Amino acid sequence: MNLYVVYADAFRNGKRGDFFSLAKNLEYIKETGFDAIHVLPFLESPMQDAGFDVSDFFRVRKRLGGNEGFEVFLREVGRLKMKVFMDLVVNHVSMEHEWFKKAVSGDEYYRNFFIHTPVQPKLIEVEDDRWGKWARYRLNRRELRSRIIFLNQNGELPHWFRGDDGFWYYHTFYKHQIDLNWTNPEVVRAFGEVISFWGGKGLSFRIDAAPFAGKNLSNIREGQMGSHKVVRELRRMVKEVNKDGVLLIEACQPMYKMKKYFGSDEQPEAEMAYNFELMRGLWATIVSGKGSYIWKALRRTRDIPSHAGWVSFLRNHDELSLEYAQPKVRRLVYDSLVKNGVEFRGEYGLAGRTASFLKKDPRKIVLAHFLLASVNGACAVVYGDEVGKVTNRRYIRIDARDGNRGWLTETELGSKKAKLVRDELSKIFTTRLKHPELAVxxxxxxxxxxxxxxxxxxxxxxxxxxxxxxxxxxxxxxxxxxxxxxxxxxxxxxxxxxxxxxxxxxxxxxxxxx
Structure with missing residues (x-):
C-alpha cells in the first residue's frame, strides 16, 4: 500500500478547495503511484487545531462540501478502487462539542464523558528528562506526572482547565481540547455509533494520538494499559461494521511500547502503525550518508505479530518528530535540519516540508523517497511532497505546523522542477506497487x-x-x-x-x- 496524506481542500477549484475538487484530483493521485488516501480531519470543527478539535463526529465541514461533497468523493474513490482512511480523534473533543457544552452547563451525565475533578490540582514542578518536559501535580494526596506536549503550555497549570461549572478538566494538548474519559462505558458506546456511521461507508481509520486515550484521574500518563483496552475496543467495533476495515495507529513511543499496540496473534490490536523509529533512521542516513542508521532501525522494528505491518514515512502532516529518539540521533538530525525547517517543541520536533529540509535539491528529494520505498512497510507521503512543495511561513498562525499546510498552487504543480520530481516519484511508487514483498x-x-x-x-x-x-x-x-x-x-x-x-x-x- 502507498498512502497519500492530504487535506480535503489541498487542491483548489477556483478560490477554494473541498471534497469536490479532491475527487477531481484522485486520478492524479493514483497516477503518481498511490492506491490509498488518508484524508486529514474533515469533520465539523472550530479549526483551532487544523480539525483535530472535533465538534461533531457526524458532519463534514460545510466549507469542504458537507456530507454531500464527501459522498461524491467516495463514489470516485470506489471507481478508482482506492482505500480511504479518515482521522478518528479519540483522545479529546473541542470545547465546542455538544458533550462538553452540556458538561459545563451542569449535566453530570456528560461531565463524566471527561477527565475532571472538583479539586484544583497543585503543580509541584516542571522537570526535564531525556524524553521531554514533564509536569508533576498533587491531587487528592496522589502525585501525578504528565508530559507537556506543546511547550508553550507553560501557564500555572499546563494540563488543567477550569470549566464554567467550577470543575477542573484535563487536556493533553491545547486547553480547548478536553480529554475524554474512556473508563466510562457511555464514551465507548458513543464511539461505537461514530464507527458504525463512517465504517459503514467502507472507511478505515487512522487513530490519532492513541497512547493518550484511556487515561483516568489516578494515572494521567500516556501509554498505559487503558490505551490498549481502547485500541482493542476500536478494533472490535471496526470489524463488526466492516471486516476489511483497517486500524492505523499513530503512537510515537519508545519502540518496546510501540510494538505493544499491535497486540498479539491471540489478542490483536492495530493492524498498522507508523514507524517513527525508521523515520528517524532514514533522516539520520540522509544527513550523514551512513546506511547503518537505517539498519539499526530495521533491526529494532522487527518481531511484530503476523497480522501487523508498519507504515514508513519521511515526516507526517504535523512535523518531523524527534521525541523518543536516541539522543545522538536526535542531535544529529535536529542540528542538520533545523536551519532549513521551523522549530517546533524545542529539540523534540521540527516543522517543515521535505523539500525545504533538503534545500530544494531535486536529487536529494528523489533520493529520500527512493530510500523510503526501499525499506519495509507501506509508504506514506504527505501531499505536495511529490512535487517538492516547500515550507510556507506565511501560513503560520497558531503554531509552526501551519507552515506544512496550505493548498497546492498551479505554479507548484506545473513548474519544471515539480514535474521532474513528480515524474521520478511516480516511477518509484508505481514500481513499488508491483513489488509488494518490499513491504513485508x-x-x-x-x-x-x-x-x-x-x-x-x-x-x-x-x-x-x-x-x-x-x-x-x-x-x-x-x-x-x-x-x-x-x-x-x-x-x-x-x-x-x-x-x-x-x-x-x-x-x-x-x-x-x-
Whole structure:
C-alpha cells in the first residue's frame, strides 16, 4: 500500500478547495503511484487545531462540501478502487462539542464523558528528562506526572482547565481540547455509533494520538494499559461494521511500547502503525550518508505479530518528530535540519516540508523517497511532497505546523522542477506497487557494504530484489549479475554491460530469479 496524506481542500477549484475538487484530483493521485488516501480531519470543527478539535463526529465541514461533497468523493474513490482512511480523534473533543457544552452547563451525565475533578490540582514542578518536559501535580494526596506536549503550555497549570461549572478538566494538548474519559462505558458506546456511521461507508481509520486515550484521574500518563483496552475496543467495533476495515495507529513511543499496540496473534490490536523509529533512521542516513542508521532501525522494528505491518514515512502532516529518539540521533538530525525547517517543541520536533529540509535539491528529494520505498512497510507521503512543495511561513498562525499546510498552487504543480520530481516519484511508487514483498519481507544486508552506501536484499516467492544506493557525491560502479534485471533507477543510475554506474545520490533496484 502507498498512502497519500492530504487535506480535503489541498487542491483548489477556483478560490477554494473541498471534497469536490479532491475527487477531481484522485486520478492524479493514483497516477503518481498511490492506491490509498488518508484524508486529514474533515469533520465539523472550530479549526483551532487544523480539525483535530472535533465538534461533531457526524458532519463534514460545510466549507469542504458537507456530507454531500464527501459522498461524491467516495463514489470516485470506489471507481478508482482506492482505500480511504479518515482521522478518528479519540483522545479529546473541542470545547465546542455538544458533550462538553452540556458538561459545563451542569449535566453530570456528560461531565463524566471527561477527565475532571472538583479539586484544583497543585503543580509541584516542571522537570526535564531525556524524553521531554514533564509536569508533576498533587491531587487528592496522589502525585501525578504528565508530559507537556506543546511547550508553550507553560501557564500555572499546563494540563488543567477550569470549566464554567467550577470543575477542573484535563487536556493533553491545547486547553480547548478536553480529554475524554474512556473508563466510562457511555464514551465507548458513543464511539461505537461514530464507527458504525463512517465504517459503514467502507472507511478505515487512522487513530490519532492513541497512547493518550484511556487515561483516568489516578494515572494521567500516556501509554498505559487503558490505551490498549481502547485500541482493542476500536478494533472490535471496526470489524463488526466492516471486516476489511483497517486500524492505523499513530503512537510515537519508545519502540518496546510501540510494538505493544499491535497486540498479539491471540489478542490483536492495530493492524498498522507508523514507524517513527525508521523515520528517524532514514533522516539520520540522509544527513550523514551512513546506511547503518537505517539498519539499526530495521533491526529494532522487527518481531511484530503476523497480522501487523508498519507504515514508513519521511515526516507526517504535523512535523518531523524527534521525541523518543536516541539522543545522538536526535542531535544529529535536529542540528542538520533545523536551519532549513521551523522549530517546533524545542529539540523534540521540527516543522517543515521535505523539500525545504533538503534545500530544494531535486536529487536529494528523489533520493529520500527512493530510500523510503526501499525499506519495509507501506509508504506514506504527505501531499505536495511529490512535487517538492516547500515550507510556507506565511501560513503560520497558531503554531509552526501551519507552515506544512496550505493548498497546492498551479505554479507548484506545473513548474519544471515539480514535474521532474513528480515524474521520478511516480516511477518509484508505481514500481513499488508491483513489488509488494518490499513491504513485508525482512531484508538482509548485502555483502557489498562500504562507506556512504546502502545495499539490501529481499528474497521471496522465487525471486530476489537487490537495492543499491549511493549516498555520496562521488560516482560508484558495481558489478551486476547477468541474470538480474534493472527495474528501477534514479538520478541517472544506469546499466552498462555487466556494471551498474551510480552517480551521486542515485540508486537502483535489481530483480532476478532465485
Amino acid at each position: 519481507v525482512k531484508p538482509v544486508r548485502s555483502n557489498r557494504g562500504r562507506r556512504n552506501w546502502l545495499s539490501l536484499r529481499y528474497g521471496g516467492e522465487g525471486r530476489e530484489i537487490e537495492v543499491f544506493v549511493n549516498l555520496s557525491r562521488k560516482k560508484r560502479v558495481v558489478s551486476m549479475d547477468e541474470n538480474k534485471k534493472l527495474v528501477l533507477s534514479i538520478n541517472g543510475a544506469e546499466r552498462k554491460e555487466d556494471k551498474i554506474v551510480l552517480p551521486a545520490y542515485s540508486g537502483v533496484w535489481l530483480v532476478g530469479k532465485v
